Amino acid sequence: MSELARSLDLAWVLLAAFLVMFMQAGFAMVETGFTRARNAVHTMAMNFVVYPVGVLGFWLVGYGLMMGGVHEWPTLGAAVTGGHEVGLRLGGHLWGLFGASRFALVTVASEPASLAMFLFSAVFMDTAATIPTGAMAERWKFSAFLLYAAFMSALLYPLYGNWVWGGGFLAALGANLGLGHGHVDFAGATVVHMTGGVTALAGAIVLGPRLGRFRADGTVGAMPGHNLPMAVVGSLILAFGWFGFNAGSTLSAQNPRIALIAVNTLLASSAGAVAALLYVWGLHSRPDLAMACNGLLGGLVSITGACAFVSPAAAVLIGLVAGGLVVRAVVFLERRLRVDDPVGAVAVHGVCGAWGGLAVGLFADGSYGDGWNGVAGPVRGLLFGAPSQLGAQCVGVAVNAGFVFAASYGFFRLLERVMGNRVPAEVELTGLDALEMGTDAYPRG
Numbered sequence: 072m073s074e075l076a077r078s079l080d081l082a083w084v085l086l087a088a089f090l091v092m093f094m095q096a097g098f099a100m101v102e103t104g105f106t107r108a109r110n111a112v113h114t115m116a117m118n119f120v121v122y123p124v125g126v127l128g129f130w131l132v133g134y135g136l137m138m139g140g141v142h143e144w145p146t147l148g149a150a151v152t153g154g155h156e157v158g159l160r161l162g163g164h165l166w167g168l169f170g171a172s173r174f175a176l177v178t179v180a181s182e183p184a185s186l187a188m189f190l191f192s193a194v195f196m197d198t199a200a201t202i203p204t205g206a207m208a209e210r211w212k213f214s215a216f217l218l219y220a221a222f223m224s225a226l227l228y229p230l231y232g233n234w235v236w237g238g239g240f241l242a243a244l245g246a247n248l249g250l251g252h253g254h255v256d257f258a259g260a261t262v263v264h265m266t267g268g269v270t271a272l273a274g275a276i277v278l279g280p281r282l283g284r285f286r287a288d289g290t291v292g293a294m295p296g297h298n299l300p301m302a303v304v305g306s307l308i309l310a311f312g313w314f315g316f317n318a319g320s321t322l323s324a325q326n327p328r329i330a331l332i333a334v335n336t337l338l339a340s341s342a343g344a345v346a347a348l349l350y351v352w353g354l355h356s357r358p359d360l361a362m363a364c365n366g367l368l369g370g371l372v373s374i375t376g377a378c379a380f381v382s383p384a385a386a387v388l389i390g391l392v393a394g395g396l397v398v399r400a401v402v403f404l405e406r407r408l409r410v411d412d413p414v415g416a417v418a419v420h421g422v423c424g425a426w427g428g429l430a431v432g433l434f435a436d437g438s439y440g441d442g443w444n445g446v447a448g449p450v451r452g453l454l455f456g457a458p459s460q461l462g463a464q465c466v467g468v469a470v471n472a473g474f475v476f477a478a479s480y481g482f483f484r485l486l487e488r489v490m491g492n493r494v495p496a497e498v499e500l501t502g503l504d505a506l507e508m509g510t511d512a513y514p515r516g
Contacts (some may be wrong), residue, residue: 080146080323087319093192094312100305102205105296105414109502110209111512117204125200137229140238146323147184164247167239172512202267205414215492241482245446251460253444257424258320260376260427268421270479277483280411306364317378335378339390343370346394365415366394375429382434393423428468432461
């Protein structure tokens with residue numbers, strides 16, 4: 072590959088990372104719009120502060136744990152400093168557990184490939200880290216949130232990310248056990264979104280519902296967000312940034328698959344929005360714009376893992392299923408499990424992230440992915456003659472659900488004993504802006 076071609080690919084990865092970073096503004100607007108006015112500054116503050124704290128935690132420890140075992144990224148140029156993966160050797164095979172190099176970028180400070188991948192990986196991490204801020208909004212103590220941001224960026228997200236993208240044991244399920252190409256996740260349905268959604272579920276359970284949300288008589292108290300237009304604009308910003316999320320994961324501007332990936336992203340998001348809109352309209356005889364926004368995001372999440380491996384028709388189907396799943400999951404979590412999630416983050420990212428992981432194992436059509444995770448031949452799913460790929464996807468989803476939930480639940484329970492996760496009742500009732508942050512989003516002049 073020529074130096075010019077590598078420079079083009081490097082610029083493409085950086086441009087895609089810039090688009091993904093802009094998604095943080097979308098998350099801030101969606102979550103703030105879906106919460107009440109008296110907590111707007113607090114919700115915005117979490118979405119803002121998780122970015123710098125997360126980047127520093129990922130720089131210091133997380134990137135090394137996640138990508139420290141990767142030797143090179145072929146489209147970006149060879150890495151001068153080789154990677155080192157720590158794992159267990161069983162049955163003559165290495166089962167990777169975590170990387171052990173590139174901490175704080177000390178050894179790769181002059182390597183463009185490693186630096187570009189750090190930036191690209193860091194903004195993906197930030198997406199996962201910000202998801203629980205919506206599910207735990209309006210009652211989360213800011214000091215406890217700060218410790219969570221460090222934990223997520225430095226440890227939890229990097230470990231599962233290593234197992235799928237850093238040469239870890241889930242990626243090796245194909246080469247070591249013959250399960251398809253191992254767990255395949257093109258742009259982060261499980262690595263990013265399911266990890267964030269499962270962590271949000273654990274945090275919301277430990278934190279408990281907002282005061283007045285679930286009443287003694289079994290009814291659910293209405294707590295509508297204060298600015299739906301803000302949430303709509305935020306959703307559209309996320310949809311825009313998602314093109315960088317998915318198409319950028321080719322790590323190459325010269326890969327013609329970019330066009331299909333972008334189209335699949337567009338179609339799945341549209342199908343998810345329409346499915347959620349019509350589903351709620353049919354249930355309640357009126358459209359629900361907020362649920363349509365979450366359907367759009369659910370469609371985006373669900374196509375993220377499969378966007379490079381499926382046809383446009385399959386992308387529409389994946390998005391339609393996601394839109395229905397969002398509605399059903401929100402109702403189930405709220406009515407049956409009594410989990411209070413102000414923005415629907417668990418449904419959008421956790422449930423649709425799992426669906427996106429499984430969709431690879433169902434709809435991958437064998438048109439792409441030759442050599443993925445070191446396995447010869449393209450990636451095929453169950454409907455195209457490869458049931459073992461669905462098996463690998465099921466293993467990856469199950470490991471995420473089990474490990475991420477256990478680790479995050481244990482972290483939040485420990486934090487509860489040490490310092491508490493929740494603001495006092497009087498702070499919650501008055502508003503976190505005034506008593507937790509010392510300022511108001513909308514001061515009366």
